[in-house]
Amino acid sequence: MSLLDFARGPALEYAFAIFLFGILWRIASLFLLPRAKDRSVPRPGAPAAAVSAARGFVRHMWLRPPYGQSTVFALVNGYIFHVGLAIIVFGFGPHILFINGLTGLSWPNLPSGVISVVSVVTLAALAAALVRRLTSPVLRLLSGFNDYMSWLVTTAPVLTGLLAVSHLGAKYETLLAVHILSIAVFLIWFPFGKLFHAFLVFVTRSQTGAFYGRRGVQI
Amino acid sequence: MNAPVNVDAARNVFFKQVEEPLVAYLEACLHCGQCADACHFHEASGDPRHTPAYKLFPIAKAYRSQKSPLSWLGLAPRITEKDLSEWEELLFDTCTMCGRCTTVCPMGIDIASIVGKARQAFVAAGLGPEDLLAAADFSRDHGSPLGLDPGKLEDRIEWLADENEIDIPLDKDKAEVLLTVSSIEMMKYPVSISAMAKIMNHAGVDYTFSTKGYEATNFGYLAGKADVAKIMVTRIAEAAEAVGAKTVVIPECGHAYGVLRWGGANILGKRMPFEVLHITEYMAKLKREGRLKLKPHNGSITYHDPCQISRRGGATEDARYLLDGFATDFREMTPTGNQNWCCGGGGGVQAIGRAAELRHQVFKIKIDQVEKTGAAALVSSCANCRLTMDESKAALGWKGGLESIVEIIADHLVEDGATAKAD
Numbered sequence: 186m187s188l189l190d191f192a193r194g195p196a197l198e199y200a201f202a203i204f205l206f207g208i209l210w211r212i213a214s215l216f217l218l219p220r221a222k223d224r225s226v227p228r229p230g231a232p233a234a235a236v237s238a239a240r241g242f243v244r245h246m247w248l249r250p251p252y253g254q255s256t257v258f259a260l261v262n263g264y265i266f267h268v269g270l271a272i273i274v275f276g277f278g279p280h281i282l283f284i285n286g287l288t289g290l291s292w293p294n295l296p297s298g299v300i301s302v303v304s305v306v307t308l309a310a311l312a313a314a315l316v317r318r319l320t321s322p323v324l325r326l327l328s329g330f331n332d333y334m335s336w337l338v339t340t341a342p343v344l345t346g347l348l349a350v351s352h353l354g355a356k357y358e359t360l361l362a363v364h365i366l367s368i369a370v371f372l373i374w375f376p377f378g379k380l381f382h383a384f385l386v387f388v389t390r391s392q393t394g395a396f397y398g399r400r401g402v403q404i
Numbered sequence: 405m406n407a408p409v410n411v412d413a414a415r416n417v418f419f420k421q422v423e424e425p426l427v428a429y430l431e432a433c434l435h436c437g438q439c440a441d442a443c444h445f446h447e448a449s450g451d452p453r454h455t456p457a458y459k460l461f462p463i464a465k466a467y468r469s470q471k472s473p474l475s476w477l478g479l480a481p482r483i484t485e486k487d488l489s490e491w492e493e494l495l496f497d498t499c500t501m502c503g504r505c506t507t508v509c510p511m512g513i514d515i516a517s518i519v520g521k522a523r524q525a526f527v528a529a530g531l532g533p534e535d536l537l538a539a540a541d542f543s544r545d546h547g548s549p550l551g552l553d554p555g556k557l558e559d560r561i562e563w564l565a566d567e568n569e570i571d572i573p574l575d576k577d578k579a580e581v582l583l584t585v586s587s588i589e590m591m592k593y594p595v596s597i598s599a600m601a602k603i604m605n606h607a608g609v610d611y612t613f614s615t616k617g618y619e620a621t622n623f624g625y626l627a628g629k630a631d632v633a634k635i636m637v638t639r640i641a642e643a644a645e646a647v648g649a650k651t652v653v654i655p656e657c658g659h660a661y662g663v664l665r666w667g668g669a670n671i672l673g674k675r676m677p678f679e680v681l682h683i684t685e686y687m688a689k690l691k692r693e694g695r696l697k698l699k700p701h702n703g704s705i706t707y708h709d710p711c712q713i714s715r716r717g718g719a720t721e722d723a724r725y726l727l728d729g730f731a732t733d734f735r736e737m738t739p740t741g742n743q744n745w746c747c748g749g750g751g752g753v754q755a756i757g758r759a760a761e762l763r764h765q766v767f768k769i770k771i772d773q774v775e776k777t778g779a780a781a782l783v784s785s786c787a788n789c790r791l792t793m794d795e796s797k798a799a800l801g802w803k804g805g806l807e808s809i810v811e812i813i814a815d816h817l818v819e820d821g822a823t824a825k826a827d
Contacts, residue, residue, distance in 0.1 A: 214473040215431075218424040224669035226679070228718050245512040251739045252508055256441045263436075263510070326452040327435040377474060382511065385432040390512035392425050400666060401718030404507045404742050 189358045192365035200369035207376025212384070228401035240403065241394010242387065259317065262310050266339075269307030273343065276300060297350070304347045311340045331379050338374045341367040407530045409485040414529035418466040418483075421521045429518060430464045431472075432511040433457050439505035439515065444746050445498040448765040454498050456505035456515045462491045463522045492531045495522055497759040500750035501659075502711035507743060516716065519751075523628030532627060533756040540627035544635055548587035549623045549755070554615035560590055561613060564598040572601040576612035581686075582649035582678075583611050584620035584640060586657035588787040596656055596787060599814030600683060606817045607695035611653070617643025620660035621788075625667065626752030637664060637671045644678045651679050653686045656810055658712035658750060658786040665717065682713055683810055684785045688722040697818040704733040705807065706779040708770065708793075709744040710786035723785055723809060730816070735777040745769045747784075749792025760795070767796030774804055781805030783812065 186194070231237070248260055274280055278294035285291040315336055318324045345367045349360035374380060397404055439456040440446045446454040465487065468480040501516040509515070526532055539549035547553045552560070558574060565572040573579070583604065589596040604611045617639035624632025644652050654661040663671075665680040681689070690696045707723055714720040720741050727734045737744070748766030753759050770793065774782050782804055784790050793806055 210473060215424060215427060218422060218427055220424040221670065224673070224675050225666045226669070226675065241512060245510060248508060249743060251743065252438075253441050256438050256508060259436060259438060260510070321437060322452045323437040323440045323446075323455050324435065327437055327455065327457055329435075332435050379434060382432055382434055385428055386511055388428045389432045392428065393506060393512035393514050396514060396517075397716075397718075400716065402715065402720070402742060404503075404715060 187358070187362075189362040189365075192362040192369065196366055196369045197372075200372040204372040204375055207373075208381075208384070211376050211381055215388070223396075223399065225399065227399045231399055231401050234395040234398065237398020238391035238395045240398065241392075242390040244394065244403065245390045255321075259314075262313050262317075266307050266310035266314065269303050269310060270339070270343070272303045273300060273307065273346070276303075277346075301347065301350065304343055308340065308343055308347070311336065311343065315340075334374065335378045335380050338367070338371045338378075339380070342371055409488050409531060410529045411483065411485050411488060414488055414525040414531075415466055415470070415483060417525035417528040418463055418522075419471060421463075421524075422467060422471050425514075426518060426521065427467065427472075429511075429513045429515075430460065430467055433460065433464070433513060434511060436510060438508050438510060442504045442508040444500075444502075444504070444748055444766045444769055445762065447745075447769060448748075449762060453494060456499070457513075459491070459494050459499055460515060460518055460522070462487050462495075463518060463525065466525075488526060488529050488531055492526055493758075495519055495526055496533050496536065497753060497756050497762065500711065500746050500748065500753050501716075502746035502750055503716045504711070504743070504746065507715070516751075520625070520628075523626075524630055525628075527628040533758065535757050536623065536627045536752050536755045537629070539752075539755050540623040540629045540632045543619060543621070543623050544632045547639075548590075548619040549621060550587040550591045552585070552587040552590050552619065554618075557585070557590070557613070557615055557618055560594065560597075564594055564601070568598045568602070570598065570601055570605055572598070573612045575615055576647060579610050579612040579647045579649055581609055581611035581651045581653055582617070582640070582644045582647055583613050583653050584655060584660070585613065585618050586621050586655050586660055586787045587619055588621065588657070588791055589655055592791060593787055593808065596808050596810055599808070599811045600653075600655060602814040602817060603687060603690070603696070603810065606697070606819065607690045609690075612647055614643040614647060616646060617641070620654050620657055620664065622660060622663040623752065623755070625663045625671075626659060626755075630671075633663065633667075634671050637668050640664065641668065641672060641676055644676075649678050651681055651686070654680060654682050656683055656785050656787045656790070656808055658710035658717070658788060659752075661717055661719075662712035682717065682719050682722075682785070684713065684722045684726060685719050687810070687813060688725045691726060696813075697820075698730050698813065699816045699818055701731045701812055701816055702733065703781060704735060704777075704779040705731055705781045705783045705812075706735045706737045706774055706777045707740070707809075708737075708747065708782055708784040708789060709741060710784060710789050711744075711746050711750055713785060714744065715742045726809065726813065727783075730813070733779075735779045737773040737777050737779075739773075745773060747786075747789040747792045748796070749788060750786075754788050754792045760799075763792060764796045764799045767793060767800065767802075771800070771802055771804065781807045783807045783809050785809045 276295035277300045345364035349364045466483045469482040499519045503516040543549045622636045661682040748763040
């Protein structure tokens with residue numbers, strides 16, 4: 186079995202299995218925990234909890250004044266690499282073919298040139314995020330293995346994908362195998378590291394929205 | 405404290421608090437550091453350890469070591485005595501539970517709530533600032549953190565009634581409204597109490613104070629002593645029920661409002677048969693009902709939003725509504741409302757002597773805000789904020805004026821005689 190066969194076959198299959206099992210396990214572990222009922226009387230005129238939760242989710246998508254430049258930079262940079270990753274994953278032709286093979290779903294792809302530019306911009310934003318984490322005294326204090334590992338497993342597929350498409354550094358088959366293996370590592374790490382925030386963001390923003398909405402506050 | 409730190413006790417309290425919202429918050433933190441920019445302690449000191457997210461590390465560590473779905477791997481380190489000792493100051497001295505960090509958090513993590521829970525674990529371990537803990541114990545044993553026992557309350561009310569030549573009802577059998585006090589006001593700003601009484605009398609409100617339940621501040625909550633917090637809430641709830649009050653009015657105190665209005669029913673485990681309103685909400689209600697006749701206030705003023713009343717309480721607009729058409733030269737500071745900076749003394753920090761120097765540094769943010777408005781006076785609706793600002797003002801030699809919204813309103817009542825006395 187070649188490295189590419191291994192990457193496309195058992196590596197990716199096991200990674201997907203671990204990804205799905207991990208996600209379900211984390212979700213079940215969270216929602217099976219107790220949750221105290223809030224007995225306080227809502228402020229008169231307060232919206233329903235579901236409405237406040239939805240508002241809370243939307244409100245935390247952007248900052249209100251008066252926060253400083255570094256905060257805005259981190260926010261904009263975060264949006265750049267999140268949107269960039271989404272464009273790469275869902276806009277690149279071979280990715281759409283792969284998803285089609287798994288799910289039967291398909292949609293038009295973006296030109297390869299666009300994907301390449303987006304990949305470079307995404308890599309630059311991820312690099313900027315790392316530089317900020319390594320140079321800011323606050324971020325250095327907060328950061329641990331989970332933070333750096335999550336950065337690594339997110340950046341590696343973008344970098345290896347770009348190298349594979351550009352045929353840089355090794356044979357195409359080898360580069361593709363390394364790219365797929367990097368995705369396998371990403372999938373395995375996803376449920377157990379902080380990448381799981383992709384799911385938790387819906388939970389935490391919503392519960393905070395509901396908490397404050399009950400009090401008649403929109404923050 | 406010299407007693408050994410009881411790590412197991414802290415761990416047990418942490419574990420008892422493991423609920424879905426808390427775990428979601430702990431797991432969701434991205435360590436992005438955005439909250440540092442929103443925290444007045446970090447803004448004032450520049451110390452990375454004052455970053456709000458960092459203050460969650462002990463409780464997150466305790467959870468991950470034993471309760472997280474991955475704890476069976478045994479890879480997460482356990483919480484230690486060193487952790488607890490190191491974070492004690494961060495949890496108590498450098499967090500006012502003001503909630504400003506939540507406004508900037510991309511995950512919307514409510515750090516203030518977690519700090520409140522974490523404090524309980526530290527206290528169980530035998531940690532916590534002695535003066536804050538003593539204030540809680542004093543409240544339990546004597547009715548108030550500043551020695552305002554029922555006898556003293558009676559004396560002070562009688563003195564205020566005589567001094568101001570007004571009626572201040574105490575221990576009426578029945579009343580529509582139970583009015584409570586903050587002992588900070590009663591002992592340091594007693595004019596604020598007589599001002600509340602003047603406003604109630606002016607509007608013809610059927611109200612009373614009660615020696616059975618009067619202290620609105622809840623140092624049990626602030627000090628992480630859940631048992632004392634419950635005692636304090638129970639006293640007011642029982643007093644309100646005894647007089648058949650439909651409304652309990654909290655005086656100028658932010659956390660007192662937050663604890664009773666939003667936490668009271670949860671602390672008691674049942675809904676309370678009365679509404680809880682902060683004095684600004686109650687005065688706004690009187691104004692809406694046309695029961696508050698005011699002469700215009702002509703000095704230039706700006707308003708400090710107490711965090712537990714505005715950002716975490718939802719009464720941000722009530723103060724503005726009161727000032728609208730009354731204060732002829734009202735100037736909003738920047739930022740204001742739900743984004744306003746904390747005074748630096750909320751969450752019990754005011755009672756922690758060793759935190760005074762840092763509080764004074766934090767107050768420089770407020771001075772800067774006020775001076776940019778050019779207003780002559782800074783008005784607040786929280787005696788704890790007022791005390792914090794008064795002390796910092798003296799320490800820093802600031803010349804700006806500090807006022808209470810209740811007092812300026814009481815000073816501008818249009819008395820026609822008919823409504824000057826209580827029922």
